[in-house]
Amino acid sequence: MNPSTVDVGTAAVAAADAKQVMRDYFADLGAAAKDPARKVAWCTSVGPAEILRAMGFEVYFPENHGALLGATRVSAETIPVANAQGYSPEICSYLTSDIGACLKGVTPLSKAYGLDGVPRPDVLVYCTNQCKDVMHWFAWYARRWNVPLLGIHPPNHLPEVLPEHIADVASQFRRLIAQLEAITGTPLDPEALRLAVARSREATDLWESVLDTARTRPAPLSFFDGTILMGPIVVLRGTQIATDYYRTLLAELEAKVAAGHAAVPGERLRIYWEGMPVWGRLRQLSDLFAGNRATVVASTYCNSWIFSDFDPAQPLESMARAYLKIFINRDDAYKENYIERLAGEFGIDGVVYHAARTCPNNSNSAYNLPQRLAAKGIPGIVIDGDLCDLRCFSDGQSTTLIEAFLETL
Amino acid sequence: MNTATDPARSGSDATVRTEVFWGVDCGSAEIKVAAIDREGRLLTTRRCRTLFPLVEHVHRSLAGHGDELSAILDSDRAELPPDGRQPSLRPGHKVFATGYGRHHLGFVQGQLTEIKSHYLGVQHQLRLQQDYTIIDIGGQDAKVIRATPGRVEKFAINRKCAAGTGSFIEELAHRLEVPMHELPRLAAGHDKDLTLNSYCTVFSGQEVIKLLMQGERVENLIHAMYRSVVKRVLEMTAIDTDTLVFSGGVMNHHPILMPLFAERFGTVRTILAPNAQFCGALGAAIHGLNEESDDGLPNHQ
Ligand code: SF4
Numbered sequence: 001m002n003p004s005t006v007d008v009g010t011a012a013v014a015a016a017d018a019k020q021v022m023r024d025y026f027a028d029l030g031a032a033a034k035d036p037a038r039k040v041a042w043c044t045s046v047g048p049a050e051i052l053r054a055m056g057f058e059v060y061f062p063e064n065h066g067a068l069l070g071a072t073r074v075s076a077e078t079i080p081v082a083n084a085q086g087y088s089p090e091i092c093s094y095l096t097s098d099i100g101a102c103l104k105g106v107t108p109l110s111k112a113y114g115l116d117g118v119p120r121p122d123v124l125v126y127c128t129n130q131c132k133d134v135m136h137w138f139a140w141y142a143r144r145w146n147v148p149l150l151g152i153h154p155p156n157h158l159p160e161v162l163p164e165h166i167a168d169v170a171s172q173f174r175r176l177i178a179q180l181e182a183i184t185g186t187p188l189d190p191e192a193l194r195l196a197v198a199r200s201r202e203a204t205d206l207w208e209s210v211l212d213t214a215r216t217r218p219a220p221l222s223f224f225d226g227t228i229l230m231g232p233i234v235v236l237r238g239t240q241i242a243t244d245y246y247r248t249l250l251a252e253l254e255a256k257v258a259a260g261h262a263a264v265p266g267e268r269l270r271i272y273w274e275g276m277p278v279w280g281r282l283r284q285l286s287d288l289f290a291g292n293r294a295t296v297v298a299s300t301y302c303n304s305w306i307f308s309d310f311d312p313a314q315p316l317e318s319m320a321r322a323y324l325k326i327f328i329n330r331d332d333a334y335k336e337n338y339i340e341r342l343a344g345e346f347g348i349d350g351v352v353y354h355a356a357r358t359c360p361n362n363s364n365s366a367y368n369l370p371q372r373l374a375a376k377g378i379p380g381i382v383i384d385g386d387l388c389d390l391r392c393f394s395d396g397q398s399t400t401l402i403e404a405f406l407e408t409l
Numbered sequence: 410m411n412t413a414t415d416p417a418r419s420g421s422d423a424t425v426r427t428e429v430f431w432g433v434d435c436g437s438a439e440i441k442v443a444a445i446d447r448e449g450r451l452l453t454t455r456r457c458r459t460l461f462p463l464v465e466h467v468h469r470s471l472a473g474h475g476d477e478l479s480a481i482l483d484s485d486r487a488e489l490p491p492d493g494r495q496p497s498l499r500p501g502h503k504v505f506a507t508g509y510g511r512h513h514l515g516f517v518q519g520q521l522t523e524i525k526s527h528y529l530g531v532q533h534q535l536r537l538q539q540d541y542t543i544i545d546i547g548g549q550d551a552k553v554i555r556a557t558p559g560r561v562e563k564f565a566i567n568r569k570c571a572a573g574t575g576s577f578i579e580e581l582a583h584r585l586e587v588p589m590h591e592l593p594r595l596a597a598g599h600d601k602d603l604t605l606n607s608y609c610t611v612f613s614g615q616e617v618i619k620l621l622m623q624g625e626r627v628e629n630l631i632h633a634m635y636r637s638v639v640k641r642v643l644e645m646t647a648i649d650t651d652t653l654v655f656s657g658g659v660m661n662h663h664p665i666l667m668p669l670f671a672e673r674f675g676t677v678r679t680i681l682a683p684n685a686q687f688c689g690a691l692g693a694a695i696h697g698l699n700e701e702s703d704d705g706l707p708n709h710q
Contacts, residue, residue: 374563379563384568396437396509397550397566399512400509400522400523400524400566401566403522404522404523404524404525404561404564407521407522407524407525407561408524408560408561408562408563408564
């Protein structure tokens with residue numbers, strides 16, 4: 001196909017497809033939760049989903065629910081409910097949004113996807129490669145619904161991922177598999193695991209290529225598009241659906257690049273977003289950057305679902321390596337080098353650091369990193385905010401900080 | 410950036426040369442306006458409390474400067490045109506907005522952030538030739554701007570709380586039951602350096618009450634309050650210039666803060682910007698002047 005003959009308006013179609021993919025995913029989850037013959041596992045966003053898929057579980061990701069609660073601003077009603085139960089306003093607002101929603105009996109999944117409620121789990125599987133809040137979060141559900149709680153506890157904040165770290169996590173995966181086999185009553189099929197890992201690898205490579213299209217000037221997609229388009233790589237890793245979806249999306253974006261389509265017309269500045277999205281303010285922030293002819297072309301967040309280490313020949317070891325190597329689980333020197341490298345590759349003019357009040361794990365401005373990168377010629381600005389808790393976010397102040405920062409570039 | 414020019418507005422009629430450039434600084438506590446002529450000379454200033462509807466109060470601030478000068482005819486001053494329309498400016502006048510409310514004035518010819526406007530207002534008046542740091546303390550915010558003679562290098566704004574701003578001083582004055590204008594005089598009579606620890610305005614108030622109960626002198630508490638403002642501002646960012654320029658209303662009314670800043674650095678040159686409360690409004694007007702040029706080049710500086 002000659003890309004120049006492709007309609008450049010098609011990325012809007014891909015965004016719509018992302019919605020359809022998510023609709024199908026939730027419809028199937030809802031059906032699975034009601035079907036005694038099918039089993040539902042809850043998993044953390046960078047947890048071992050491939051193992052769960054290979055063992056026949058339908059997989060639900062509470063963090064995705066947290067993001068949805070934030071984006072629909074239902075969080076404002078649910079966080080205080082969890083706060084009042086002793087879940088501090090200072091801890092993960094995905095956790096407080098989600099637990100508050102459960103206590104209140106509300107979920108945006110009803111309106112968006114027609115589900116009665118969140119799909120009840122048969123097992124809860126977390127991995128503390130990202131933070132320990134997920135452990136406390138899943139433990140609440142384990143107590144509430146008397147569901148088995150299984151955890152992977154990898155070594156954290158690594159300068160380097162060493163063979164002993166990989167051996168440790170791979171052996172934790174083996175124990176997890178044995179525990180899951182006790183729940184399903186069926187042994188894991190090694191071929192099914194290899195297939196899930198192969199599919200994850202293919203999807204994640206395609207996702208990386210999708211994000212890489214933003215290296216072009218002007219960029220055909222922005223971080224704000226990315227936060228919508230990433231749905232399938234988070235929730236459908238290990239399935240063919242994700243691979244198919246990203247192959248279509250990539251073709252569309254490549255056509256856009258060929259046609260010179262800009263996500264932000266008149267792109268003047270190229271920005272890196274460090275940290276979590278402010279889910280309840282995606283539209284406003286997207287408009288703010290666009291209004292100043294700045295495109296957010298790269299982000300730590302969207303890149304967090306690139307797992308180039310998956311290898312079907314060594315499924316468990318490669319999963320261990322991939323899930324240990326993630327940005328959030330690395331030391332500060334690694335993070336500094338990583339952002340510096342991407343700033344070069346994407347032609348970044350400046351970095352906006354989002355210091356999310358309730359997620360220090362995904363906030364990297366508190367240990368002098370912005371100053372160190374500024375000394376290397378990569379200027380930055382820190383905005384205070386949060387992923388879901390808009391009590392911690394000031395529209396006026398963030399607007400002024402971002403606009404004044406763009407003025408200085 | 411963000412300088413949207415709408416020729417439909419009367420103030421930007423292309424056939425009429427602009428004679429007066431207005432800057433409006435819509436702060437969260439006060440609206441300040443300043444007008445300059447084509448040579449950048451300050452013609453007038455005015456300030457009032459920030460009240461709503463915002464556009465109506467800005468409209469009033471742009472009128473009543475005399476028929477020669479007002480951007481809005483004095484005869485039109487009393488009220489806005491009916492049905493909530495934006496005010497019309499007299500030909501030959503343009504208005505540029507800065508500050509917290511800058512996005513909410515539909516009739517202006519451009520807007521810029523308070524960081525850039527304060528810098529322009531200070532540099533226009535002082536024409537400094539060296540690198541310097543502007544410390545601006547306003548009613549509800551504090552800014553530190555690292556500047557060169559040509560541009561803003563970097564900046565910081567206070568985070569989250571009123572500590573280090575005018576509201577903090579107001580709250581403690583209220584706690585101590587001392588009128589605001591008495592504070593500097595009383596602080597001068599201090600005989601002990603006390604420290605208030607908390608970031609939080611409410612907790613600082615409690616600290617003050619506790620110290621009062623323990624018999625501390627009010628003079629020492631007021632002095633401690635000023636030192637706390639200095640601390641809050643200095644922890645915002647590292648300052649690396651020998652020249653500090655102060656602006657903002659708080660500095661104007663509490664000049665005692667200047668030596669307190671200076672003593673944290675040893676020898677530094679401190680300057681109180683002329684028209685300290687109007688640097689932002691003046692800078693917005695200067696921005697307008699810079700934008701307008703017969704030959705397409707900035708006609709100022
Ligand atoms: S990484 Fe942050 S946002 Fe994600 S679950 Fe942990 S605390 Fe919450």
